[in-house]
Amino acid sequence: MDNERHVDGNALAGVFHEVFGREMTRECGCCSQCGAASQLGAVWVYRAAGDVLRCPSCESVLMVIVPDASGMRVSFESMRWVHIRLSHSRD
Amino acid sequence: MAGAALPRRLNWLIAKAADIAEETDRVRTVVLDCPGWTGHLPGQHIDIRLTAEDGYQAQRSYSISAPDDGEQVVITVELVDGGEISPFLIEDLRVGDQIEIRGPIGGYFVWEPSRGGPLQLIGGGSGVAPLMAMLRARVRTGSDVPVRYLSSARSFDDLIYREELESISSGAEDVEVLHTLTRSQPPNWRGLAGRVDRVVLARNVWPAFTRPLCYVCGPTGFVETVATTLVALGHQPRRIKTERFGPSN
Numbered sequence: 001m002d003n004e005r006h007v008d009g010n011a012l013a014g015v016f017h018e019v020f021g022r023e024m025t026r027e028c029g030c031c032s033q034c035g036a037a038s039q040l041g042a043v044w045v046y047r048a049a050g051d052v053l054r055c056p057s058c059e060s061v062l063m064v065i066v067p068d069a070s071g072m073r074v075s076f077e078s079m080r081w082v083h084i085r086l087s088h089s090r091d
Numbered sequence: 092m093a094g095a096a097l098p099r100r101l102n103w104l105i106a107k108a109a110d111i112a113e114e115t116d117r118v119r120t121v122v123l124d125c126p127g128w129t130g131h132l133p134g135q136h137i138d139i140r141l142t143a144e145d146g147y148q149a150q151r152s153y154s155i156s157a158p159d160d161g162e163q164v165v166i167t168v169e170l171v172d173g174g175e176i177s178p179f180l181i182e183d184l185r186v187g188d189q190i191e192i193r194g195p196i197g198g199y200f201v202w203e204p205s206r207g208g209p210l211q212l213i214g215g216g217s218g219v220a221p222l223m224a225m226l227r228a229r230v231r232t233g234s235d236v237p238v239r240y241l242s243s244a245r246s247f248d249d250l251i252y253r254e255e256l257e258s259i260s261s262g263a264e265d266v267e268v269l270h271t272l273t274r275s276q277p278p279n280w281r282g283l284a285g286r287v288d289r290v291v292l293a294r295n296v297w298p299a300f301t302r303p304l305c306y307v308c309g310p311t312g313f314v315e316t317v318a319t320t321l322v323a324l325g326h327q328p329r330r331i332k333t334e335r336f337g338p339s340n
Contacts, residue, residue, distance in 0.1 A: 004312045004338040011152045011336070013196035014138040017101045025199035041199025042333065 006044040012051055015065060016040060019074055020084070032080035034058035040082070053079075103140060104128070106164065106192045108184055114251045117170040118217055119181055120156065123192065128162045131155055131195030132203055133224040134306070137164060139176055140191040149175040154221035154308070154334075155195065158228035164192070167251065169217035171337075200306065200334045204234035208304055209297045212240045213287070213317055215309025216339060219251050222306060226266070230259055237265040239297055243287050243313065245274040269295055287313070289320050299325030306332050310339035 009016070009025055016024035025041030036057035043062060044054040050066030055078065064075040110122040133155075140150040151174075157165035170181040184190070202210065202225045210229070212222040219242050229236055240260075244250045250270055260268040271283035271291060283291060297303035305326060307317045314335045321331055 004310070006311055006335065007337050008333065008335045010136065010197050010200050010334045013136060013198075014101060014150070014152060014193060017196060023196065023198045025197050039199055041197065 006046050006054070008056075009040040009043045009045055009053065011047065012045055012053070012065075013041070015051060015072075018072070019065065020082075022084075024082075024084075027082060027084050029062060029082045030080045031055040031058060031060055031062060032078045033060035037083075101193050101196065103191045103193045105189050108186050108188050108190070109163065111184065111186055114167060115249050117181070117249075118167060118251055120165060120167045121180065121184065123164045123166070123190075125162050125164050125192060128164060129195075130159045131164070132198075132201045133158050133228040134197065134201040134221045135195035136197045136221075137166065137192045137194035138196065139180070140193075141176055141179060142191070151176040152196070154224070156220040156223045158224055158231055164194070167217060167220040167223070200308070200332050202228075202304065202306060202332075204229055204232045204236055206304065208236035208238065209301055210236050210238045211297050211303040211305040212238065213296070213305065213307045213309075214241070215243045215287070215313035215317075216245075216249075217251060218307075218309030218313070218334070218336065221308055221334065223252055225306065226256075226259065229266075230263065235265060239267045239269070239295070239303075241269050241271070241287070241291075241295055243271050243273060243309070246272055247275075247277045247280070287317055289323070292317065292320050293324055296321070296324075299327075302327070302330065304330050304332075306334075308334040309336070311335040311337055312339065 013025050028037045028039055030037045034057050038056055044056050046052040053063040055062055060078040062079040066073045104127050106123040106125040109124040112120045136152045136154050138150050138152050142148045153166045156167040168180045171177045214222045256268045260266045273286050276284050307314050314333050318331055318333050
């Protein structure tokens with residue numbers, strides 16, 4: 001896969017905020033294909049008419065977010081879980 | 092800052108361009124007056140949304156390039172050929188124009204003086220924008236965190252913030268600023284020449300045993316190379332924060 005065209009999850013911080021209702025880039029999501037957990041700010045993101053999130057370890061599609069007339073459609077593909085901390089420690 | 096992590100609504104606000112400065116042929120800094128702005132941390136972003144007459148909307152994320160300063164938000168934008176937002180910001184936006192923004196957003200690529208250091212900032216092209224917010228915050232707060240700033244640009248004329256960086260580094264013992272020019276160097280150039288590679292990083296960034304916090308921002312290929320090489324040089328992946336903004340122009 002071409003290694004230049006993606007950005008990363010930092011660019012979707014605002015979209016994540018719409019989906020989850022809070023800041024998410026420091027939270028971790030786990031890929032069901034390879035088991036790697038990545039902070040959402042660090043996943044690979046391909047932006048076009050919608051946004052495709054890929055695992056930075058194995059490149060599997062984690063999520064697809066596509067806007068439509070009334071909002072957006074969020075598909076959880078290989079995102080097994082997302083961990084949301086209710087209080088943040090510094091890392 | 093715990094407040095930044097609390098759930099809250101993220102609303103679109105109307106911002107007005109209060110000042111525009113041309114940094115290079117392809118990069119400009121825009122100061123936005125934004126009534127209702129709630130403050131931000133160095134490294135955070137805004138989303139900018141443009142709406143066409145037919146209702147089509149496009150939005151993109153831009154790093155804020157200056158620390159929190161009341162209701163003003165400063166961004167430094169590079170022209171992306173064929174982009175949906177940056178050509179408007181670079182070529183059409185005038186002082187007094189209004190645009191929609193929301194933020195602050197992002198918590199992953201954030202540094203504030205209380206996080207300590209030493210701090211290693213590495214930027215490619217306009218990837219220096221969020222790093223400048225961090226460095227300016229370090230200067231403004233009088234923090235003593237030692238900083239090394241390494242930027243890569245094509246030519247002397249493509250260097251962003253050059254004069255301010257000179258002023259900062261000559262005024263502070265613990266701030267080192269170094270540029271590398273990849274395509275052309277002026278006569279008597281005292282910085283580096285060529286791309287950031289293993290040798291450049293090994294010689295010029297904080298050594299791994301000092302356990303620096305590293306922030307790397309720029310075109311995707313640049314960030315991949317730098318982050319991978321830092322790990323190979325013994326830096327801990329957890330202390331390397333990255334932000335990629337896509338292919339270089």
